[in-house]
Amino acid sequence: MDTWQLLLNGFATVIQPANLMFAFIGCTLGMLVGVLPGIGPAAGTAVLIPITMSMTPTSAIIMLAAIYYGAMYGGTITSVLLNMPGEAASAVTCIDGYQMAKRGKAGQALAIAAIGSFIGGIFATFGLVVIAIPMSRIALSFGPPEFFALMVVGLSLVMGLASNGCA
Numbered sequence: 001m002d003t004w005q006l007l008l009n010g011f012a013t014v015i016q017p018a019n020l021m022f023a024f025i026g027c028t029l030g031m032l033v034g035v036l037p038g039i040g041p042a043a044g045t046a047v048l049i050p051i052t053m054s055m056t057p058t059s060a061i062i063m064l065a066a067i068y069y070g071a072m073y074g075g076t077i078t079s080v081l082l083n084m085p086g087e088a089a090s091a092v093t094c095i096d097g098y099q100m101a102k103r104g105k106a107g108q109a110l111a112i113a114a115i116g117s118f119i120g121g122i123f124a125t126f127g128l129v130v131i132a133i134p135m136s137r138i139a140l141s142f143g144p145p146e147f148f149a150l151m152v153v154g155l156s157l158v159m160g161l162a163s164n165g166c167a
Contacts, residue, residue: 003096003132003133004113004129004131007129011086013058014062014099018059019058019059019062022055022059022062022066022128022152023062023064023065023066024066025063025066026062026063026065026066026067026070026072026104027066027067027069027073028069028070029048029051030048030066030068030069030070030071030072030073030074031070031071031073031074031077032045032046032070032072032073032074033067033070033071033074034071034073034074034075034076034077034078034086034087035039035074035075035077035078035079035086036074036086037078039071040071040075040087040088041067041068041071041072041075041087041089042068042085044067044068044071045064045067045068045071048064048067049064050061052064053110064155066130069121071086072087072089072117073089073113073117074086074089074095075087075089076097076110076113076114076117077110078089078090079091079094079098080093080094080097080098080101080106080109080110081098081099081101081106082163093109093113095107096109097110097113097136097159110163
């Protein structure tokens, strides 16, 4: 139950007017970056880190998260309107979103993408809240043998995916 209290404390921090303003500004900047071709959300967030250098740590993290989220949505805008995904995550949006835009329903396509993203983000946040503590306990119990096993599995997967499939 302590996890839910911490989540509510986090929401109380975000609802402060200054943090809401930073979230709005970050989301707007993120959308502007996301619309640019070739600059993905991670690169856009990295480029805009200097903006947050004079902020408090909490406000800076809120603004960087909003920049990232806005950049993800900015890629959806180009997918729907121009049939060019801004990043890989919005490539599927080109399939139906652009067809809706050609029929004059671009606003509906953008709204569907935004609402779907919001609902997915809410479920992901609550899923993270539920699974974070049990997963952290498992991760903290890892020792050298488990790390070695993870490295072997990771390298095996990389080798298998990088090979041309011929035995």
